[in-house]
Structure formats: C-alpha cells, structure tokens
Amino acid sequence: MSALEIRNVRKNYGSVETLKxxxxxxxxxxxxxxxxxxxxGKSTLLNIIAGLAEATSGDVLIGGRSILGVHxxxxxxxxxxxxxxxYPNLTVRRNIGFGLEMRGVAADERxxxxxxxxxxxxxxxxxxxxxxxxxxxxxxxxxxxxxLVRKPQVFLFDEPLSNLDxxxxxxxxxxxxxxxxxxxxTVVYVTHDQIEAMTxxxxxxxxxxxxxxxxxxxxxxxxxxxxxxxxxxVGAPSMNMLQATVQGSMLxxxxxxxxxxxxxxxxxxxxxxARVVVGIRPEALxxxxxxxxxxxxxxxxxxxxxxxxxxxxARIGTQRLTACLPPASRVAKGQAxxxxxxxxxxxxxxxxxxxxx
Amino acid sequence: MSSTWMTxxxxxxxxxxxxxxxxxxxxxxxDTVGLSFTDAKLVGTxxxxxxxxxxxxxxxxxxFSRTLVTTTLFAVVSVAAxxxxxxxxxxxxxxxxxxxxxxxxxxxxxxxxxxxVNATLWRLIYNPEYGALNAALTQxxxxxxxxxxxxxxxxxxxxxxVADCWKNFPLVALIALAALQAVPRDITxxxxxxxxxxxxxxxxxILPYLAGPLMVALVLRTIEAFKVFDIIWxxxxxxxxxxxxxxxxxxxxEAFSFQRAGSGASLALIVTLLVTVLAVxxxxxxRKTAGSAA
Numbered sequence: 001m002s003a004l005e006i007r008n009v010r011k012n013y014g015s016v017e018t019l020k021x022x023x024x025x026x027x028x029x030x031x032x033x034x035x036x037x038x039x040x041g042k043s044t045l046l047n048i049i050a051g052l053a054e055a056t057s058g059d060v061l062i063g064g065r066s067i068l069g070v071h072x073x074x075x076x077x078x079x080x081x082x083x084x085x086x087y088p089n090l091t092v093r094r095n096i097g098f099g100l101e102m103r104g105v106a107a108d109e110r111x112x113x114x115x116x117x118x119x120x121x122x123x124x125x126x127x128x129x130x131x132x133x134x135x136x137x138x139x140x141x142x143x144x145x146x147x148l149v150r151k152p153q154v155f156l157f158d159e160p161l162s163n164l165d166x167x168x169x170x171x172x173x174x175x176x177x178x179x180x181x182x183x184x185x186t187v188v189y190v191t192h193d194q195i196e197a198m199t200x201x202x203x204x205x206x207x208x209x210x211x212x213x214x215x216x217x218x219x220x221x222x223x224x225x226x227x228x229x230x231x232x233x234v235g236a237p238s239m240n241m242l243q244a245t246v247q248g249s250m251l252x253x254x255x256x257x258x259x260x261x262x263x264x265x266x267x268x269x270x271x272x273x274a275r276v277v278v279g280i281r282p283e284a285l286x287x288x289x290x291x292x293x294x295x296x297x298x299x300x301x302x303x304x305x306x307x308x309x310x311x312x313x314a315r316i317g318t319q320r321l322t323a324c325l326p327p328a329s330r331v332a333k334g335q336a337x338x339x340x341x342x343x344x345x346x347x348x349x350x351x352x353x354x355x356x357x
Numbered sequence: 358m359s360s361t362w363m364t365x366x367x368x369x370x371x372x373x374x375x376x377x378x379x380x381x382x383x384x385x386x387x388d389t390v391g392l393s394f395t396d397a398k399l400v401g402t403x404x405x406x407x408x409x410x411x412x413x414x415x416x417x418x419x420x421f422s423r424t425l426v427t428t429t430l431f432a433v434v435s436v437a438a439x440x441x442x443x444x445x446x447x448x449x450x451x452x453x454x455x456x457x458x459x460x461x462x463x464x465x466x467x468x469x470x471x472x473x474v475n476a477t478l479w480r481l482i483y484n485p486e487y488g489a490l491n492a493a494l495t496q497x498x499x500x501x502x503x504x505x506x507x508x509x510x511x512x513x514x515x516x517x518x519v520a521d522c523w524k525n526f527p528l529v530a531l532i533a534l535a536a537l538q539a540v541p542r543d544i545t546x547x548x549x550x551x552x553x554x555x556x557x558x559x560x561x562x563i564l565p566y567l568a569g570p571l572m573v574a575l576v577l578r579t580i581e582a583f584k585v586f587d588i589i590w591x592x593x594x595x596x597x598x599x600x601x602x603x604x605x606x607x608x609x610x611e612a613f614s615f616q617r618a619g620s621g622a623s624l625a626l627i628v629t630l631l632v633t634v635l636a637v638x639x640x641x642x643x644r645k646t647a648g649s650a651a
Contacts, residue, residue: 073549
C-alpha cells in the first residue's frame with residue numbers, strides 16, 4: 001500500500017485548468033520533489049494534499065484512506081511553509097508544541113516531544129524566544145520542529161528554503177537531508193530550485209502547465225530527460241541544444257560546417273533528412289587535444305571562472321554551446337578549440353513534439 | 358546645508374500654523390484657566406478672583422460625582438460594545454460571499470452620517486407613540502404597552518448607548534477589517550493544519566495582528582465617548598432626571614444654562630485633565646502593544 005497516492009487529480013479555477021490529471025504513488029519513506037517554474041501547479045497540488053484547496057476531481061489517499069473532504073487537521077500531515085508561518089506572539093516552545101496543544105496532548109508529553117524536536121534541530125537554547133528574536137534559518141528550524149513533533153504520515157514542504165540566503169539555504173538543505181535519512185519519513189517537497197530537487201529527492205516530478213512532464217529518480221531526470229523542457233530545466237548551466245539534420249549516419253549541425261556521427265542507438269528512431277535537437281550537458285564536454293570523434297570545432301567566446309570550474313561559452317557556426325571545463329583548462333577568448341564528448345552523453349529530441357528519441 | 362538653517366527653516370514653515378493654533382486654542386485655553394479662578398458670569402463683568410473655590414466646589418458636589426459615574430458608564434459600555442460588535446462584523450465581512458463589497462460599503466453608512474441625523478433617527482425609533490422599537494417589541498409580544506425609552510431614567514442611558522454603538526461600531530469594524538487583511542495566509546493555513554478551531558485560531562493567529570490597530574481604535578473611541586455631547590444633547594439633553602447627563606453636558610449647563618462662566622471653566626478644565634490622563638495612558642499602551650508586536 002502506498003503512503004500517499006494521487007489519482008487523476010484535476011483542479012479548475014473558473015475556466016482555467018491548473019492541474020490536468022496528476023497521478024503519483026509514493027512509498028513510505030520516499031522523498032518526492034515537485035519541481036517546476038512559477039504557475040506550473042506544484043503548490044496547488046501540495047495545497048490539495050494538505051486540504052487547503054479542494055480538487056475539482058480525482059482522489060488523494062494517505063495510507064490507503066481517501067482524504068478528500070477531510071479537514072486538514074485530520075489528514076495526518078504536517079506542513080512547512082515558505083514564510084515559516086510561525087505564530088508571532090508565542091514562544092518557540094509553544095510554536096513547536098502548538099499542534100499537540102490543539103490536539104489536547106498532556107503538557108508533560110508535549111514538553112518531551114518539543115525537547116526531542118529541539119534537540120534534533122539544535123535549537124534547545126531558543127525555546128523561550130519569540131519568532132521575532134530569531135534569524136531566518138532559526139525560524140525555519142522552528143517551523144520544521146513544529147512539523148516533526150506531530151509525527152505525521154506525510155510531511156509537506158512548500159518551498160521552505162526560498163526565503164533564506166544562499167549559504168543558509170545550503171546548510172538547511174543538508175540538514176533536511178540528514179533529518180530525512182535519520183527519520184525515514186514520507187515527504188512531498190515543492191521547489192523551483194533544481195539543485196534542491198536533485199540533492200534531496202528520491203524521486204522528482206517535473207511539472208509544467210498543470211501536468212507532470214517527467215517523474216523519475218534524480219539520475220533519470222538528469223541523465224535521461226524525456227522532453228526538451230526537462231532537459232532545459234534541470235541542470236545549471238542548461239543542457240546545450242544544437243539544431244541539427246540527420247544526413248545518413250551523420251548529424252549535420254545547422255549553420256556550421258560540422259557534423260557528428262549519429263549514435264547507433266538512434267539509427268532506427270530517426271529518418272534520414274529529419275531535423276533534430278542534439279542535447280549535450282555542459283559537464284560532458286572537454287577540450288580535445290586533437291580533433292577526435294565525436295567532437296565539435298568551436299570558437300571560444302567567453303570564459304568565466306566560478307572556482308571549481310571554468311564555464312566556457314563557445315560559438316559553433318551560428319549556434320552557441322556552453323562547457324563546464326576543469327579550472328586549469330587552457331582556453332581563451334577568440335581561440336579555436338575542439339570540444340569532445342562521449343557518445344553516451346548525446347541526447348536527441350524531436351523539435352516538433354519536444355520528446356526524446 | 359547646515360542643520361541650524363534646516364531647523365530655522367522648519368520653524369519658519371510651521372510658524373503660520375503655530376500662530377493660528379495659539380490664536381484659536383492657546384489663547385482661549387489660557388483665558389479659560391484665568392476664568393476658572395473667578396466667579397465671572399456669562400454676561401457682565403469679569404468677576405472677582407476666588408482662588409480654587411470653583412474647583413473645590415465642583416469636585417465636592419454630588420452633581421459632579423454622579424455625572425462622572427454616568428460618563429464613565431457610557432464610555433466603558435459603549436466602547437466595549439463597539440469593539441466586540443466591530444470585530445465580529447469585520448470577521449464576517451472578511452469571509453468570501455456574494456455581495457460582500459456592497460455590504461462593506463453599506464456598513465460605513467451609520468458612521469458617515471452626521472451625529473445629529475443619527476440622533477434624530479434614533480429618537481424616531483424610540484418614539485413612545487409611533488416608534489419602530491415599540492411597534493416591533495409589542496408585535497413580538499415582548500412588551501405589553503408602548504414605553505418612553507428616552508423618557509424613563511431606567512432605560513434612557515441604555516437607549517443612548519445603543520444609538521452611539523450603532524453609529525460608531527463601523528469605525529472599529531473598518532479598522533479591524535484592514536488589520537485582518539494583514540494576517541498572513543500561511544499562518545492561517547498553518548493553524549488549520551495544526552488543528553486550531555475557530556476560537557483558538559482567533560486567539561492565537563488573528564488577535565495578535567488585530568491588537569495594535571484595535572488599541573488605536575480603543576484610544577480614539579474612549580476619548581470621544583468621554584467627551585460625548587452632541588448625540589446626548591439631541592436625544593435627551595441630559596435627562597430625564599439627569600440620568601443621561603455627561604460631563605460635557607454638565608459643562609454646557611453650568612456655563613451657558615446657569616451662566617456661571619467661572620464654575621463652567623473650572624469644570625471644563627477638569628474634563629480636559631481627565632481626557633489628557635486617558636490619552637497619555639493609552640498612548641503608553643499603544644507604544645507597548647506596538648513594541649511587543651514588532
């Protein structure tokens with residue numbers, strides 16, 4: 001039995017359909033990340049699971065029990081919000097214990113649960129402070145503590161790290177991962193940050209326009225994107241997309257005097273003369289000492305050292321591509337070079353349907 | 358630009374306003390203080406110096422203590438009722454329903470009406486011969502015969518408080534409604550997930566956001582209620598048997614009806630002092646509330 005099951009959930013606001021039939025089944029202990037840009041429907045789906053919005057049709061089951069129409073407090077869920085949503089006039093101690101207090105849990109039992117959550121989150125020293133006396137990171141820890149003490153079947157996180165600065169976000173991300181590994185709880189986590197999704201998730205659902213574009217493990221999403229959208233959305237810098245035409249057993253790069261051998265695994269999938277999009281991750285490119293196949297002849301345009309890597313933008317005919325090279329790579333603006341890559345790193349997409357071959 | 362010039366310029370710019378304020382508030386106040394130490398009548402000579410006699414006589418008179426009790430009763434009950442009704446109205450008008458915008462606009466009407474119009478309307482409603490209240494209560498078999506609500510000492514003050522509430526609760530409701538818009542949606546959602554019922558949601562989630570603005574409403578309304586004159590003057594003129602006489606009515610009667618300008622001035626200054634004490638106490642409370650909400 002799934003810990004959480006979403007069956008063909010649809011949501012309309014008037015004539016606007018924001019969710020167009022979502023199906024997901026989550027096993028106990030899974031960490032599902034709903035990843036997508038603003039307005040894709042990910043927060044709406046989370047609110048439907050929480051009971052803060054009603055689905056127009058479909059069903060949501062937690063532990064095999066349909067929870068549509070059930071009050072949020074009776075759904076056996078806990079939620080962490082982007083804005084922390086702490087009660088400003090209550091101390092940290094009462095904020096964390098609020099859910100238990102509202103459920104009539106005895107004071108000593110509540111105190112024990114609060115102390116345990118505070119210990120896990122290393123906020124024991126803050127228990128008597130008010131939220132206004134806490135930093136952003138501390139507030140988010142309190143918000144997580146408030147969810148933890150309830151010990152629900154499913155945890156819901158709505159972009160919990162978005163309000164934190166970059167350094168704190170990284171720390172809290174690791175903290176969340178540590179907590180999940182320790183507690184093995186079922187989590188649904190909404191974010192638009194693909195690094196958060198890749199690092200935290202056991203599975204990612206990439207959403208677009210109210211639909212799931214692709215559902216899979218982080219490795220599948222990154223290495224085997226099924227659509228151009230997923231390929232472009234996941235990864236920073238984005239996957240290189242080169243327009244090309246199939247010419248026999250070769251791929252001719254449009255607007256450039258360059259071609260690549262068509263990998264054998266695609267030979268039955270594409271027709272001679274077909275226009276395709278060639279996808280190569282920037283991390284898959286390296287500077288070739290000599291023109292070995294497969295490789296692309298390029299002219300270096302911009303070189304940016306980020307510290308761990310050299311992000312290099314290069315021109316190939318009328319198209320551009322980006323490579324993430326080792327920092328010691330010898331590349332300079334205006335230099336002619338050759339970018340080599342493994343044939344396995346190459347993806348092909350249909351430019352009309354956006355689907356992968 | 359030097360700070361000395363900036364300060365001088367600020368004072369120069371404020372000078373016209375200061376002159377007008379001194380002329381219309383400062384001078385009459387000083388004159389009233391002077392008058393309060395004399396036995397001057399409203400017309401005729403300036404009267405002779407009597408020291409603190411006016412003050413001691415006024416403070417020791419039973420008229421004053423009875424009127425102070427009536428004023429306090431009026432202020433406390435009407436302001437308390439306005440706060441409760443205003444907040445309840447704001448909570449209702451904050452719900453999503455058809456016609457909400459029209460209802461919100463209609464609610465402002467009683468407050469927007471001039472007090473004299475409001476008082477006249479309520480005199481009609483309370484009329485002992487053809488008033489709507491008597492008609493409604495007899496038709497509902499709640500009373501046997503028409504009563505003079507404003508003519509009986511037992512009911513006149515209550516009737517006035519009802520009329521005052523009707524006029525002023527929209528102000529509290531408006532302030533509360535504006536404050537309700539500031540309650541973050543996420544906190545309300547979090548309280549739902551945490552299992553807080555309507556009462557606890559109000560207590561722990563909504564009230565902290567309402568406290569500051571409501572405190573301002575409380576200060577304004579208490580000071581106004583303590584100074585109340587117009588609605589009472591139009592409806593009962595302080596009667597029957599002085600049962601609705603408030604301090605402002607007493608000041609008016611003393612100075613203009615009995616033409617004792619000196620005694621009236623001392624009473625006016627006592628009322629001013631009481632209101633100032635209230636204002637200072639409330640200002641401190643507002644600062645404290647604002648400080649704890651930050």
